[in-house]
Amino acid sequence: MRHNIVPVGGGEMTYEIRAIVDIADKLKKLGLKTNMENIGDPVAKGEQIPAWMKQIVADLAMDNASYGYCPTRGVLEAREFICELTNRRGKLQITPEDILFFNGLGDAIQKVYGSLRHESRVIVPSPTYSTHSSAEAANAGQPAVTYRLDPDNHWLPDLADLRNKVRYNPAIAGILLINPDNPTGVVYPESVLREIVAIAREYDLFIVSDEIYHNITYNGETTLPISDLIGDVPAIAMKGISKEFPWPGGRSGWIEVYNADKDPVFAKYVACILNAKLVEVCATTLPQMAISKMMTHPQYPVYLEERKQRYERASNIAYKTLKGVPGLKVNRTNGAFYMAVAFEDGLLNGQQTLPIANAEVRVLVENLVSAPGCSFDKRFVYYLLASTGICTVPLTSFCTSQNGFRITLLERDELELARIFQTIAASVTAYLKS
Numbered sequence: 001m002r003h004n005i006v007p008v009g010g011g012e013m014t015y016e017i018r019a020i021v022d023i024a025d026k027l028k029k030l031g032l033k034t035n036m037e038n039i040g041d042p043v044a045k046g047e048q049i050p051a052w053m054k055q056i057v058a059d060l061a062m063d064n065a066s067y068g069y070c071p072t073r074g075v076l077e078a079r080e081f082i083c084e085l086t087n088r089r090g091k092l093q094i095t096p097e098d099i100l101f102f103n104g105l106g107d108a109i110q111k112v113y114g115s116l117r118h119e120s121r122v123i124v125p126s127p128t129y130s131t132h133s134s135a136e137a138a139n140a141g142q143p144a145v146t147y148r149l150d151p152d153n154h155w156l157p158d159l160a161d162l163r164n165k166v167r168y169n170p171a172i173a174g175i176l177l178i179n180p181d182n183p184t185g186v187v188y189p190e191s192v193l194r195e196i197v198a199i200a201r202e203y204d205l206f207i208v209s210d211e212i213y214h215n216i217t218y219n220g221e222t223t224l225p226i227s228d229l230i231g232d233v234p235a236i237a238m239k240g241i242s243k244e245f246p247w248p249g250g251r252s253g254w255i256e257v258y259n260a261d262k263d264p265v266f267a268k269y270v271a272c273i274l275n276a277k278l279v280e281v282c283a284t285t286l287p288q289m290a291i292s293k294m295m296t297h298p299q300y301p302v303y304l305e306e307r308k309q310r311y312e313r314a315s316n317i318a319y320k321t322l323k324g325v326p327g328l329k330v331n332r333t334n335g336a337f338y339m340a341v342a343f344e345d346g347l348l349n350g351q352q353t354l355p356i357a358n359a360e361v362r363v364l365v366e367n368l369v370s371a372p373g374c375s376f377d378k379r380f381v382y383y384l385l386a387s388t389g390i391c392t393v394p395l396t397s398f399c400t401s402q403n404g405f406r407i408t409l410l411e412r413d414e415l416e417l418a419r420i421f422q423t424i425a426a427s428v429t430a431y432l433k434s
């Protein structure tokens with residue numbers, strides 16, 4: 001190339017959750033049966049979309065308006081409906097102008113960090129959903145700045161670490177929290193949320209609160225939206241339909257902006273996000289038109305409750321099966337549909353293996369794990385995949401140096417789910433002894 005055309009930070013945009021699928025596909029071609037427990041798409045894992053939901057979409061497909069552009073901020077009726085959901089709680093009042101639709105939160109995440117001044121940093125949890133950390137780091141052209149989620153304390157944030165990092169790094173302008181969390185399944189209690197808001201207030205920061213899993217909590221847990229606690233601190237809440245309906249293929253999500261009127265710099269930044277969307281005209285129209293119809297349908301709470309109960313059962317099967325396995329740090333999930341399992345420090349090395357029956361598969365995996373920079377947990381994940389067909393994601397691909405793996409709780413067949421976790425338990429034991 002005449003010039004180096006790769007932007008600073010270009011290497012930060014990795015997405016292991018999907019990268020591992022390429023490897024699983026190769027293994028499938030070689031005849032291996034796989035269980036894809038790597039990606040958070042309930043539909044791909046066999047979720048049956050109820051007939052009444054499909055009917056709403058079918059009816060909208062007959063409406064000419066579904067085929068047009070919509071206003072840049074989003075369909076007004078959808079924004080009014082969402083606004084009412086937040087305002088009804090009585091803690092904060094927003095208007096439809098404070099809501100902005102995107103083609104899924106993936107799009108929102110790119111725009112929110114991409115509209116920041118490069119020197120301004122948003123501190124992100126570690127581990128974190130890597131779309132956030134990668135986009136933030138790519139905008140800064142620097143590695144992510146992180147605060148620790150503690151595997152020895154239910155994956156709750158280490159608030160002393162957060163406070164210290166904020167205090168000593170003046171480049172930090174915002175704090176990301178994901179609640180309920182991907183990849184850990186932790187649900188934040190009110191006290192933790194209050195403390196994060198207090199830190200933001202003390203240091204004049206804004207908050208990004210990813211609440212895409214807000215209505216997916218179980219094991220008796222619930223959590224508050226940040227709008228209930230934010231007071232006068234500027235914030236952006238991120239919400240969407242990918243997980244809750246679930247309709248990830250609809251590519252629809254939105255941000256709610258809180259307290260833009262309280263800080264002129266924050267207001268200008270939000271205007272930059274809107275401008276970034278303006279040049280694209282608007283987000284997908286039809287899913288927005290479906291939102292109020294879906295959410296006010298009498299069957300909506302019934303369906304959501306059935307799913308939550310299913311995730312609760314899966315969470316407990318997973319927890320009970322793995323918690324006694326020596327070498328693992330296991331926390332029960334209380335929200336979303338992922339579990340992050342950490343290895344005790346110092347147990348993994350570059351020699352451990354699992355038996356791989358198929359010679360071709362073994363060669364492929366041996367080549368992959370001998371590539372420079374293959375982390376110890378990636379090695380484990382590849383061996384697990386090749387030996388058992390179970391596809392998980394290395395924890396180190398979630399912006400953390402903590403070795404482990406992330407697995408979804410989406411398998412609908414509970415006997416198969418139990419078998420998967422028993423197989424993992426046995427494989428971890430065999431791997432650590434090998």
Ligand SMILES: Cc1ncc(COP(=O)(O)O)c(C=O)c1O
Binds near residue numbers: 103107129181241248
């Ligand atoms: C925490 C979190 N935020 C955002 C997203 C992206 O959602 P969307 O499908 O709206 O792009 C995901 C997807 O897994 C997620 O886990």
